[in-house]
Amino acid sequence: MLIALLPGDGIGPEVVEQAVRVLNVVTDKLTYESAPVGGAAYKAQGHPLPAATLDLAKRADAILFGAVGDPDCDKLERHLRPEQAILGLRKELALFANLRPAKLFPELADASALRPEVATQIDMVIVRELNGDVYFGEKGMRTTASGLREGYDIMSYDEAEVRRIARVGFETAQARGGKLCSVDKANVLETSQLWRDVVIEMSADFPDVELSHMYVDNCAMQLVRNPGQFDVIVTGNLFGDILSDQASMCAGSIGMLPSASLDDQQKGLYEPIHGSAPDIAGQGKANPLATILSAAMMLRYSLGLPDEADRIEAAVAKALAGGARSPDLGGTMTTAQMGDAVLAAL
Amino acid sequence: MLIALLPGDGIGPEVVEQAVRVLNVVTDKLTYESAPVGGAAYKAQGHPLPAATLDLAKRADAILFGAVGDPDCDKLERHLRPEQAILGLRKELALFANLRPAKLFPELADASALRPEVATQIDMVIVRELNGDVYFGEKGMRTTASGLREGYDIMSYDEAEVRRIARVGFETAQARGGKLCSVDKANVLETSQLWRDVVIEMSADFPDVELSHMYVDNCAMQLVRNPGQFDVIVTGNLFGDILSDQASMCAGSIGMLPSASLDDQQKGLYEPIHGSAPDIAGQGKANPLATILSAAMMLRYSLGLPDEADRIEAAVAKALAGGARSPDLGGTMTTAQMGDAVLAAL
Numbered sequence: 001m002l003i004a005l006l007p008g009d010g011i012g013p014e015v016v017e018q019a020v021r022v023l024n025v026v027t028d029k030l031t032y033e034s035a036p037v038g039g040a041a042y043k044a045q046g047h048p049l050p051a052a053t054l055d056l057a058k059r060a061d062a063i064l065f066g067a068v069g070d071p072d073c074d075k076l077e078r079h080l081r082p083e084q085a086i087l088g089l090r091k092e093l094a095l096f097a098n099l100r101p102a103k104l105f106p107e108l109a110d111a112s113a114l115r116p117e118v119a120t121q122i123d124m125v126i127v128r129e130l131n132g133d134v135y136f137g138e139k140g141m142r143t144t145a146s147g148l149r150e151g152y153d154i155m156s157y158d159e160a161e162v163r164r165i166a167r168v169g170f171e172t173a174q175a176r177g178g179k180l181c182s183v184d185k186a187n188v189l190e191t192s193q194l195w196r197d198v199v200i201e202m203s204a205d206f207p208d209v210e211l212s213h214m215y216v217d218n219c220a221m222q223l224v225r226n227p228g229q230f231d232v233i234v235t236g237n238l239f240g241d242i243l244s245d246q247a248s249m250c251a252g253s254i255g256m257l258p259s260a261s262l263d264d265q266q267k268g269l270y271e272p273i274h275g276s277a278p279d280i281a282g283q284g285k286a287n288p289l290a291t292i293l294s295a296a297m298m299l300r301y302s303l304g305l306p307d308e309a310d311r312i313e314a315a316v317a318k319a320l321a322g323g324a325r326s327p328d329l330g331g332t333m334t335t336a337q338m339g340d341a342v343l344a345a346l
Numbered sequence: 347m348l349i350a351l352l353p354g355d356g357i358g359p360e361v362v363e364q365a366v367r368v369l370n371v372v373t374d375k376l377t378y379e380s381a382p383v384g385g386a387a388y389k390a391q392g393h394p395l396p397a398a399t400l401d402l403a404k405r406a407d408a409i410l411f412g413a414v415g416d417p418d419c420d421k422l423e424r425h426l427r428p429e430q431a432i433l434g435l436r437k438e439l440a441l442f443a444n445l446r447p448a449k450l451f452p453e454l455a456d457a458s459a460l461r462p463e464v465a466t467q468i469d470m471v472i473v474r475e476l477n478g479d480v481y482f483g484e485k486g487m488r489t490t491a492s493g494l495r496e497g498y499d500i501m502s503y504d505e506a507e508v509r510r511i512a513r514v515g516f517e518t519a520q521a522r523g524g525k526l527c528s529v530d531k532a533n534v535l536e537t538s539q540l541w542r543d544v545v546i547e548m549s550a551d552f553p554d555v556e557l558s559h560m561y562v563d564n565c566a567m568q569l570v571r572n573p574g575q576f577d578v579i580v581t582g583n584l585f586g587d588i589l590s591d592q593a594s595m596c597a598g599s600i601g602m603l604p605s606a607s608l609d610d611q612q613k614g615l616y617e618p619i620h621g622s623a624p625d626i627a628g629q630g631k632a633n634p635l636a637t638i639l640s641a642a643m644m645l646r647y648s649l650g651l652p653d654e655a656d657r658i659e660a661a662v663a664k665a666l667a668g669g670a671r672s673p674d675l676g677g678t679m680t681t682a683q684m685g686d687a688v689l690a691a692l
């Protein structure tokens with residue numbers, strides 16, 4: 001099976017390298033092809049998502065992605081910025097369902113900013129819509145009637161878009177604790193009102209799932225106050241962006257958390273939740289575990305290799321139990337040493 | 347000076363009552379007039395913001411507001427829902443600057459979900475824009491070309507709107523620690539790009555303020571990871587809604603935190619950050635301290651009575667030090683008993 005490796009910017013290449021080392025130990029069924037993406041691709045080829053990179057992503061059975069984002073590119077026109085690469089991949093490949101599990105490895109209870117008794121309750125999946133919302137609506141700069149510069153972005157969802165992501169939310173809840181919390185801002189936004197209406201309509205088909213609704217501001221609060229109350233959260237692209245980063249931090253270091261972005265055939269792109277972290281790039285300080293755990297999700301969801309996925313996850317837990325700690329976890333181990341620790345545990 | 351009392355729904359009346367008791371002890375310069383607002387006003391008069399209520403708010407020197415929100419009203423057309431009352435007041439009175447201080451009373455270090463050493467570092471003000479953004483753009487339901495229901499909301503800011511709130515942010519930072527963090531999502535939104543461009547332009551007028559920029563997803567994370575890094579945050583209406591609720595919870599109970607919403611003449615509406623909490627309404631379980639502290643902000647910002655404001659804040663700290671604890675703080679005292687404790691401390 002062909003894996004597209006898109007390491008990207010900043011710490012992306014370092015962490016992807018470690019994940020490939022780990023994959024090679026658990027399976028010989030994979031072949032790899034790499035391509036540039038993000039700021040690296042812009043600098044080399046003039047576009048953050050070159051045609052050959054997109055083509056590779058389409059041909060591959062799954063995509064392992066590092067990170068994009070490069071301060072050198074902040075002044076470029078929007079369509080040339082690194083972030084457009086990940087947004088373009090999500091849209092072109094119809095990767096509409098982003099699964100972001102947030103769970104604290106018990107070994108890391110001390111690394112969370114939350115009290116250990118709060119942090120260890122966290123075991124949730126955030127299901128974030130990735131193909132719509134204010135991310136992909138019409139947007140631009142215009143001039144108001146009184147001659148002022150104005151920026152605008154149209155937020156919207158139609159019922160089909162809501163249904164397909166809500167279904168993923170309901171099914172994820174069925175396979176877990178049976179509780180789904182739909183997060184919106186229906187007291188202010190019409191987009192949210194449609195979202196809430198459609199989720200309620202669909203709940204008739206999932207009588208075994210306990211559905212609740214929460215406003216996004218309250219949810220941001222509850223994720224600190226009592227994160228143990230959540231099983232599965234389903235929400236739109238923008239709220240999901242904010243809440244999943246917040247939840248990941250509640251569950252320990254952002255350097256620990258993987259994600260999957262899936263189409264409706266379980267083809268997917270796998271990436272750590274953290275970004276390109278240009279400030280520590282190339283210094284061996286990055287924690288590769290989020291990418292290694294993303295590789296495990298890839299084996300499970302897209303490649304039909306669940307046992308190999310289990311082995312990787314067990315090895316990560318064992319490495320942590322054995323004291324493996326990168327700087328974000330309060331330790332001093334380098335990126336490669338973290339990879340070594342996982343390999344040793346395998 | 348005339349104070350408009352708008353107690354509203356749920357626990358609103360209970361907490362406003364205690365704040366008035368406290369105000370009456372520290373000053374005899376105030377007179378009060380009450381009017382219904384929110385779901386209570388809809389039920390009594392068919393509209394969440396009756397003309398007489400709006401008129402009172404306009405005539406008054408300041409407004410003390412409880413909360414709005416009533417599950418009975420969730421099915422009403424949007425313009426009749428309780429939330430429209432607070433949105434209407436903010437817009438009609440041009441209350442564009444929402445100040446939300448988040449600081450943990452040291453007495454409550456144990457009440458935070460964050461580790462005490464993290465929680466006690468928190469001392470910030472979130473400056474949230476209240477008159478624009480996706481809250482007030484064109485919005486509605488429409489049908490797509492393929493006949494699907496679609497909800498939409500237009501997000502926008504023009505440069506004048508950004509300038510007037512950014513100025514409040516810069517000036518607030520000047521009066522405090524000199525650090526301003528502007529929060530946006532400029533890597534995806536044009537509205538945010540304009541926001542960032544204008545804030546950068548203005549920074550030339552405030553060379554003594556150290557300006558930084560942060561994406562909203564990263565900010566949600568940093569508010570958990572290292573909230574002590576923030577002095578003043580300035581952000582738009584939607585991001586401010588989410589981040590300020592989150593920050594308040596990091597700083598202890600949402601039952602503790604006040605807010606001010608100001609126009610450009612320092613006229614203001616003062617309200618606790620918490621909502622109407624219909625589940626505990628009428629049971630004496632609500633913590634009135636957020637409203638009492640909002641009354642203190644009112645004395646300081648709109649009424650020119652800073653010494654009286656100081657007295658109230660000192661009395662709240664003293665009551666807490668003496669062990670006053672409502673259920674949200676892990677205690678058993680009723681709303682009135684919490685009021686009594688503050689009065690006793692005065």
Ligand SMILES: CC(C)[C@H](C(=O)O)[C@@H](O)C(=O)O
Nearest residue numbers: 068083086087241533534563
């Ligand atoms: C890089 C950026 C465009 C992206 C997003 O906002 O979706 C990132 O924050 C994420 O969450 O994957």
Ligand SMILES: CC(C)[C@H](C(=O)O)[C@@H](O)C(=O)O
Nearest residue numbers: 187188217414429432433587
């Ligand atoms: C009640 C609601 C409309 C309001 C808002 O979203 O602004 C509230 O959450 C707040 O923060 O004051």
